Amino acid sequence: DVRINIPVMKTHDQLLVTLGVKNLKGVIPKTMKRRFHAIGVVKGILDLAKVVPIDLTILDAINAMEGMGPSFGEIVELNTLIASRDIYNLDLIASKVMGFEPVELDYLMEADEHGLLDLKADIEVVGTPVEQITRKFKRPPTDLEFGEGISVISEGACSACRGTIHSVVYDIEQMKLMGEVRDLFIVVGPQAEIPEGLPNTPVIMGTCLKRFEDEGCYVEGCPPNNDKMLAAIKEVCSIA
Numbered sequence: 001d002v003r004i005n006i007p008v009m010k011t012h013d014q015l016l017v018t019l020g021v022k023n024l025k026g027v028i029p030k031t032m033k034r035r036f037h038a039i040g041v042v043k044g045i046l047d048l049a050k051v052v053p054i055d056l057t058i059l060d061a062i063n064a065m066e067g068m069g070p071s072f073g074e075i076v077e078l079n080t081l082i083a084s085r086d087i088y089n090l091d092l093i094a095s096k097v098m099g100f101e102p103v104e105l106d107y108l109m110e111a112d113e114h115g116l117l118d119l120k121a122d123i124e125v126v127g128t129p130v131e132q133i134t135r136k137f138k139r140p141p142t143d144l145e146f147g148e149g150i151s152v153i154s155e156g157a158c159s160a161c162r163g164t165i166h167s168v169v170y171d172i173e174q175m176k177l178m179g180e181v182r183d184l185f186i187v188v189g190p191q192a193e194i195p196e197g198l199p200n201t202p203v204i205m206g207t208c209l210k211r212f213e214d215e216g217c218y219v220e221g222c223p224p225n226n227d228k229m230l231a232a233i234k235e236v237c238s239i240a
Helices: 020-027 030-039 041-051 087-097 106-113 159-174 207-212 226-236
Strands: 008-012 016-018 056-066 074-084 150-154 184-188 203-205 217-219
Touching (some): 184 207, 203 226
Parallel strands (some): 008 056, 184 203
């Protein structure tokens, strides 16, 4: 058998990029994916790469994504394919194409530390020179801080839920409702706990927090639907 990995070049709100190594997460069931956020995404994907040998990785950078990746970003037409038998070397070259330095990418630094990648190696690139296709990708928002009025209580949240929060806040901004958002508390992530004494009913999001469904305005889903999240926020903030 031959294993071929075909990821799409995107930014990522936790790892900065999602390329060959991160794409391996697609071989495991959804229930196991949640465990990655308990042990740490970096450790999880590196461990997975050790036990899932890949013969060839072909990175689709024809229509890449920048900004609010991996789900809500903007399309970048690079019209490029990058292929390698070495998944780590591919990720290193691809991240440089996107304008990121290895020191910014924790999983590449750890891969180098554990002998899975040599950051000092002179990697031979055949075809279009890297500098001809390199561009500075817009960086993804990597935090969950939105200023006064919105507090996110997060522990182990996955990129899908994090992306949903960013997307919903963006929707609120576009609807010009930010001025009506007061004391909004969003609880997210499988290890999150609800603090005592919150001044308002919290919005509890995601299937992984179903155990708290009676302790706030619970929105089910993995990740929850944007419209349902928006409805919950309007409810707890008394927005008509």
